[in-house]
Amino acid sequence: MYGFYGRLLRLNLSDRSFAVEELPESVYRDYLGGKGLGTYLLLRDVEPGIDPLSPANKLIITAGPATGTLLPGSSRYGVFSKSPLTGLYAESYAGGRVAPAIRRTGYDAVIVEGASDAPVYVEISDRGVVFRDASHLWGKDTYATEDAVLAEVGQKGAQAVVIGPAGENLVRFACIENNYWRSAGRTGMGAVMGSKKLKALVFHGEARCEAADPALLQEAARRIREKGRDNPGVKAYQTYGTTVMVGTMNGAMAFPARYWSMGTDPNWENLSGDKLLQNFEVRARACPNCFLTCGKLTTIKEGKYAGLKLEGPEYETIYAFGGLCGINRLDEVIYLNDLCDRLGMDTITAGNLVALMMEAGERGRVKGYPAYGDAEGAARLLEDIAHARGPGELLAQGIKRVATELGLEDLAIHVKGLEPAGYDPRVLKGMGLAYATSPRGACHLRATFYKPELSGMIDPSTTEGKAALFIEFENRLTVFNTMIFCVFFRDLIHWDDLVAMIKGATGWEYTREELARLADRIVTATRLFNTREGATRADDMLPARFFNEPINDGRDIITRQELDTMLDDYYRLRGWDQNGVPPGN
Numbered sequence: 001m002y003g004f005y006g007r008l009l010r011l012n013l014s015d016r017s018f019a020v021e022e023l024p025e026s027v028y029r030d031y032l033g034g035k036g037l038g039t040y041l042l043l044r045d046v047e048p049g050i051d052p053l054s055p056a057n058k059l060i061i062t063a064g065p066a067t068g069t070l071l072p073g074s075s076r077y078g079v080f081s082k083s084p085l086t087g088l089y090a091e092s093y094a095g096g097r098v099a100p101a102i103r104r105t106g107y108d109a110v111i112v113e114g115a116s117d118a119p120v121y122v123e124i125s126d127r128g129v130v131f132r133d134a135s136h137l138w139g140k141d142t143y144a145t146e147d148a149v150l151a152e153v154g155q156k157g158a159q160a161v162v163i164g165p166a167g168e169n170l171v172r173f174a175c176i177e178n179n180y181w182r183s184a185g186r187t188g189m190g191a192v193m194g195s196k197k198l199k200a201l202v203f204h205g206e207a208r209c210e211a212a213d214p215a216l217l218q219e220a221a222r223r224i225r226e227k228g229r230d231n232p233g234v235k236a237y238q239t240y241g242t243t244v245m246v247g248t249m250n251g252a253m254a255f256p257a258r259y260w261s262m263g264t265d266p267n268w269e270n271l272s273g274d275k276l277l278q279n280f281e282v283r284a285r286a287c288p289n290c291f292l293t294c295g296k297l298t299t300i301k302e303g304k305y306a307g308l309k310l311e312g313p314e315y316e317t318i319y320a321f322g323g324l325c326g327i328n329r330l331d332e333v334i335y336l337n338d339l340c341d342r343l344g345m346d347t348i349t350a351g352n353l354v355a356l357m358m359e360a361g362e363r364g365r366v367k368g369y370p371a372y373g374d375a376e377g378a379a380r381l382l383e384d385i386a387h388a389r390g391p392g393e394l395l396a397q398g399i400k401r402v403a404t405e406l407g408l409e410d411l412a413i414h415v416k417g418l419e420p421a422g423y424d425p426r427v428l429k430g431m432g433l434a435y436a437t438s439p440r441g442a443c444h445l446r447a448t449f450y451k452p453e454l455s456g457m458i459d460p461s462t463t464e465g466k467a468a469l470f471i472e473f474e475n476r477l478t479v480f481n482t483m484i485f486c487v488f489f490r491d492l493i494h495w496d497d498l499v500a501m502i503k504g505a506t507g508w509e510y511t512r513e514e515l516a517r518l519a520d521r522i523v524t525a526t527r528l529f530n531t532r533e534g535a536t537r538a539d540d541m542l543p544a545r546f547f548n549e550p551i552n553d554g555r556d557i558i559t560r561q562e563l564d565t566m567l568d569d570y571y572r573l574r575g576w577d578q579n580g581v582p583p584g585n
Contacts, residue, residue, distance in 0.1 A: 002212035003065035003506035004028050008041070009107040009129070011122060013196050014055060014114030016131040023108070029508065031522060032482035034064035035091060037109055038080035039525045042089070045111065048532045052084040052188075053170060053195040055115035061102065061161075061201070062110075064484040065505040068103035068209065070221050072228075073486035073493070075099045075287035082533075083187040084195070085172040085349070085398045086417035089439040089529045092175070092189050094161075095287045095486060096182035098203065101159035106207035116197040123153050126205035134199035138168060141342040142177040149200045158204035164344025166386040167194035171396040173349040177341060181295075181311035185346040187418065187440050188398075212507030220501045221289075227492045228291060237294040237488060238284065242315035243273030245422070249319075252454060253552045254427035256420075257323040258372060259352075259359035260413045263424055263551040267328035271318050275330055285311060292488055298334060305331050313337045319422030320351025325358060326372035339379055343386035350385065352419035353395050353402065354378045360408055413543045415442035416535070426546055426556045428453045430466045433566040436540040439526040447474040448487050463562045467569035475519035482522070520574065524582050527574075537579045540567055 006028075010019045031040045038060045050056040059081050066074035077099040083090035102110075106126040119134035132152070137145050142164040149160050159178065166174035167190030174190030175183045193199075211217055228234040236244045249255035250268040257265040269275060276282060276298065285295035299309045313330070317337045321327050327336075340347045357369035368391060370377025384392025395402055399419060403412035413419060418441020425432030430449045435442035444450065449470055453460035458469055477487055479498050483505075493501075495512040503509055510518070530539075542563060550557040571580050 001025055001028065001506070002210055004033060005106055005108050005207070005209055007107060008109040008111060009105070009124065010111045010113065011129065012114045013112065013116040013120060013198060016116070016120070018129045020107075028506075030518065032065065032479075032502070032518065033108055034062050034078050034484040035080075035478060035481035036518070036522045037482075038062045038078050038091065039522055039529070041109060041111060042080050042082075043525055043529055045113075046082055050082065052082045052087060053191065055113070055196070057082050057192060057195070059112040059189065059192050059196070059198075060109055061112075062108065062484075063099055063103045064482055065209075066483040066485060066501065068100045069211065069217055069505065070289050071217060071485075071501060072221060072224050072290050073287075073292070073489040074483065075289065076484045076486055077102050077184075078481065078484055079176060079184045079189045081187075081189060081192045083440065084170070084191045085188040086441050088416055088441070088533055088535055089526045090187035090189065091440055092184035092186050093481070093484065094176070094178055094182045094184040096179035097288060098159040098161060098178045098182070099484070100288060101157065101203040101205070103209065104157075104205040104207050105203050106205060110201070112196065112198065115195060119197050119199050121149055121198065121200035121202065123202045123204075125155070125203070126207040134197075137199050139165060141165065142344050143180050143342055145200055146178070146180065149202050153202045153204070155204040158202055160200050160202045162200040162344075163190040163193045163198075164342060164386070166344040167191055168199075169386065169388040169396065170194050171345060171386060171388060172398040173346045174344050175346045177344055181341055183341070183346070186348065186443070190344050211505050213504045216500060216504030220497060220504055224489070224492050224497065225291060231491065233491050234292060237292045240273035240277070241294045241296040243276050243296070243313070243318065245315040246272045246318055247274075248454065249422060252427060252460075253556070254424040255323055256319060256422055256424050258326055259324050259355040259411075260424070260545060261359070261549070261551070263427060263556060265323045265328070268323075270328045271322040271330055271333065279330065287486070290486070292486075294488060300331050300334060303331055305335050308334060308338060310334060310338050310341065316421050317347040317351065320348050320355070321378065323422065324351055324355035325378060327375045327378070328373070329375070332375035336375065336378060336382065339382050343382065345382065345386060348421060349399070349419050350382060352413065353385070353399060354381055356399065356402070356408065356412060357381070357395070360406070360411060363411075365408060365411070366406060410544060413545060415542060416440075416539050418442050420444070423450045424551065424556075425542065426551055426558050428460045429463055429558050429562060429566075430458070430460065430470055432542055432546070432558050432563055433466055433470055433570060436542055436563060436567065437570055439530050445477075445487055447477055448490055449473055451490065463566050466566050467573055470570065471573055474523065475516050478519035478522050479515050482518075524574065524576075527576070527580070527582055531581060537567070540580060
């Protein structure tokens with residue numbers, strides 16, 4: 001085959017063994033790589049009903065046929081598992097410099113199974129596998145761990161993915177980190193690694209996967225760069241990164257503030273991209289072969305955090321700690337961002353949990369938690385969560401457990417146990433469909449449907465026609481995640497580009513319609529995984545507050561009927577029954 005190696009690596013941590021498995025071409029033709037391959041392997045290898053933190057769970061890491069090529073936006077890897085946070089299908093992606101190194105090991109995927117009886121990290125290359133003791137690294141933060149394992153392996157060009165204390169202590173929203181500030185952030189992948197006593201994976205090698213038509217790939221890359229030359233969205237990413245969304249979302253009155261009780265933050269300008277550029281030292285950074293340079297290496301110049309440096313903060317972290325928690329200073333948000341990165345925790349879930357306790361405290365429902373605006377109190381609580389101690393012990397179990405044990409079900413905002421990103425569905429109603437139907441919980445990235453709603457492509461306040469356009473976006477971005485492309489290229493890489501790129505990489509000539517069917521096959525496979533874990537239509541539901549509490553002076557709300565209408569349309573167009581069950585199941 002072109003574009004694939006046709007083999008995967010299986011690591012068994014229980015006995016520290018490994019094996020190479022070949023896959024037939026038919027699997028790749030039906031699923032491609034990335035998300036398609038990861039989902040296929042997850043369905044095949046993970047038994048229904050297993051405990052996500054048991055040795056029976058798998059951690060599957062994949063690259064795609066675009067990885068390691070010169071195609072812009074292709075430096076991403078995917079991670080797939082059964083989520084310890086939701087108990088359902090889990091996927092997460094990260095950029096940085098790791099994906100090309102994974103590709104150079106000579107495998108299309110790595111499956112980690114079993115569990116070590118002592119801390120371990122694993123070196124993977126095209127020359128073999130080495131299991132290394134990690135006892136001296138246990139307890140170290142992610143930055144120190146990454147530095148240590150790369151120094152110990154001592155291979156030029158090697159890259160590592162690591163966990164911090166949160167993963168070690170089985171915090172159910174612990175993430176996997178690489179290049180210090182890049183995160184496979186959502187659904188608890190770091191906890192899966194922690195349950196297996198796996199502190200890090202290090203990748204390096206010289207393997208090269210031959211493309212079917214390198215000239216076609218070069219032409220595709222040239223065309224994408226040409227499209228991006230004067231694109232206003234590209235210019236915004238290059239200037240502000242994702243912080244541009246702070247102003248955009250407050251302008252749309254869909255910026256979640258004070259734990260989902262408001263659609264704008266009165267102090268939003270203090271959290272904006274303009275404020276970042278004005279008050280901090282900011283340098284643009286990019287993943288390999290990418291011209292978006294959306295990463296912003298930010299250094300705090302003065303105050304108690306002077307000298308603190310990180311790549312960020314991203315919009316989602318600003319919304320979670322700034323908007324939801326009422327913390328109106330960017331240096332405080334950056335400090336909390338850095339703390340989460342070092343500890344190895346998802347900032348969206350962490351910020352939502354801290355804000356939930358702030359809101360519950362303000363309503364007199366709990367005592368002893370920080371109040372709105374208390375960044376130092378939030379930092380202490382994050383440390384407690386990461387070490388599963390004191391008030392953080394319960395919060396480390398995730399929002400469903402917190403809501404149940406503290407009687408906060410009426411306040412808690414989540415879908416399937418995963419908190420939404422910073423796009424309020426009471427204003428952007430298509431995001432309500434996105435949150436409800438995403439297999440991993442309230443996710444904004446499977447279709448990035450805020451884009452057509454904010455850009456005027458479709459009226460954000462209507463539900464008519466939403467499901468059809470949503471499926472169009474979801475299918476195209478599902479193919480993105482098989483390659484694996486960054487979703488920020490959604491305005492530049494269209495169906496005809498995908499057809500050409502896949503042909504250039506693999507030699508396989510799909511039509512647009514065939515790629516849409518391939519995407520539908522993958523989306524349906526994620527649904528099948530959740531169906532066999534007991535998920536039903538009742539789980540495709542938004543939090544009650546979205547139906548009962550209007551925002552923006554009572555103007556904006558989504559009704560249960562509106563969501564039900566979109567769900568009915570979505571299921572029908574996917575070919576599922578009225579309960580969202582695919583045929584034959």
